[in-house]
Amino acid sequence: VTIALTDIDHVGIAVEDLDAAVEEYRRLLGVEPVHRERVEDQGVEEVLFAVGSSYIQLLGALGPDTPVGRALASRGPGVHHVAYRVDDVASALDHLRAQGARLVDEAPRPGSRNTLIAFVHPKTMGGVLVELVEER
Ligand code: CO
8 A cells, every 4th residue: 555646636726716816926926827717515615726747726614513613713714734745536535534634635536637536634634634636
């Protein structure tokens, strides 16, 4: 059972106002959105900007009682999670479980862009919420 990170898939950034944040990223960083998607089961709407082979992911909450809504209420806007790309999320989870890591997701689940994802608890990762992403 192994884990092999192949890239930084994205950095997830919680924002209060998604449309306003998209305009700020356009104006300040000269980037254009390449993808926008509502992910109901995660309670978010996301916008992706491509940077090299990675993305910046802006996250707007679909309501206060969602993970991003709660993060905005407790910590305000800012970096929410770091996502690493892997070839096989299930195998990466098996590896982490064997290493005693605390997992948010015990099994891979569907993410945006038809990916498979799983979250690792920040308690295990030095205070950083980590996501694993497998492209299909
Ligand atoms: Co993410």
